[in-house]
Amino acid sequence: MEKLSEPSVEAGAEAQQRCFRVIANARAGTVLETGAENFVRRIEAAFADEGCRAEIELLPPRQLQERLRAAIGDKTVIPVIAGGDGTVNGALPVLLECPRPVGILPLGTVNVLGRDLGLLGTIEERIAAICQGEPVAMDLGSINGRPFHSISGMGFFSLMAREREHARRRFPFSRTIAFAFAATRSILFTRPIRIEMEIGGDQRQVEADAVLVTVNEFDGADWRRSRLDGGRLEVHILDTGGLLSRAKAALSMLTGSWRTSRNLVSLTAEAVTLTRRDKRRGHVTFDGEVERRAGSLEYRLLPAALQVIAARRAEI
CATH class of the missing domain: 3.40.50.10330 (Probable inorganic polyphosphate/atp-NAD kinase; domain 1)
Structure with missing residues (x-):
């Protein structure tokens, strides 16, 4: 290296x-x-x-x-x-x-x-x-030309990001209480979203509690990537299942068992386009930051786009 x-x-x-x-x-x-x-x-x-x-x-x-x-x-x-x-x-x-x-x-x-x-x-x-450290070249993603380094999404996960920020200010003394507060409000107030998705040349209509796009594959309770240069996006679709489904999703995120959830479908691609069928502006997360966006979201992979100093190889 x-x-x-x-x-x-x-x-x-x-x-x-x-x-x-x-x-x-x-x-x-x-x-x-x-x-x-x-x-x-x-x-x-x-x-x-x-x-x-x-x-x-x-x-x-x-x-x-x-x-x-x-x-x-x-x-x-x-x-x-x-x-x-x-x-x-x-x-x-x-x-x-x-x-x-x-x-x-x-x-x-x-x-x-x-x-x-x-x-x-x-x-x-x-x-x-x-x-x-030593330099590694890592992949990035982009949304309508705006880069992101790790995670973007809408629906349940977007609401979790917003509620987490509110909870951190309200409960600065305990991350556990802040997470529980954010998860509870997200479980109660998430509403299903209807998405038109184009991925790998295929088009499909999705009704989901959340859609999450990650740069390469995350796994485990601490959401870690084994590769920073895997050369693909991963799209996670959390099926609509009501309060119980969302509660299980929040718990599985905490315990690291989310990949085995029966309500979660994961797909890989170098590009994906998501369009809300209701055409309204919705909240979208960018590495924990939240914005309201309308229209189609065109996700693209930016392979080996950034050189960063790291204490690990791009692939482990």
């Missing part, structure tokens, strides 16, 4: 000469919990412990893209985006402009992408993994 290049450093130079520029979301949960000044000191110290330098820019979300683009344009630094899955999602249009590997420092609650990159443990352990 190709080793991570060191920008503007002559061959044989020591690792401590590398400089990372960390563009961090000031509203990330970890930042708010730690406090801005303590967070910056902790990040600087963690990079220093690995023999690296770090320039930290702690910014509100609206300024992240501009400063990230500036970091990418500075070839003397290795750019790092720091935040949760939603922050990384918002940064993807800029990250795709970078011709060299970029770092991702997970600071969110779920950190789906961070886990898949092998960036686990404490902040210090994640930073050590970035400093010691």
Whole structure:
């Protein structure tokens, strides 16, 4: 595997000469919990412990893209985006402009992408993994041209994402209570959606509680991918089965048994188009972020679209 290049450093130079520029979301949960000044000191110290330098820019979300683009344009630094899955999602249009590997420092609650990159443990352990990591090329997906890195969907799963955000603010002291609250409201208030689906050249009409599209295959209780470069999208359709079906789906997501659910159908493709038959605007999730969208959703695979620094191979 190709080793991570060191920008503007002559061959044989020591690792401590590398400089990372960390563009961090000031509203990330970890930042708010730690406090801005303590967070910056902790990040600087963690990079220093690995023999690296770090320039930290702690910014509100609206300024992240501009400063990230500036970091990418500075070839003397290795750019790092720091935040949760939603922050990384918002940064993807800029990250795709970078011709060299970029770092991702997970600071969110779920950190789906961070886990898949092998960036686990404490902040210090994640930073050590970035400093010691190697570049991998990973697939992305797109929805009507907008990129996403892991998961998108509508229906039950979209409502779960919205309710989870509300629950996290209401119950910041317990993720278990927040999940239970979000799951209960989603089970009670989900309404079936009617979808026209075009996948693999076939067309079908679907009535479902949820449709979820993932970049490559997820599995298990912690929703992990064995491959980041599998070269396909996976489409999951949760059949309409009422409250009991949705309750079982929520429980199976928590226990990791969701793939064996009798109410779930999974298909693979490089492209899929979903169109709501009622033509109304509906909520759609993008890596945990939620928007209202109308019209057809054209999902496409972007193979090996992004080079990222990882603590694991693209295939394990």
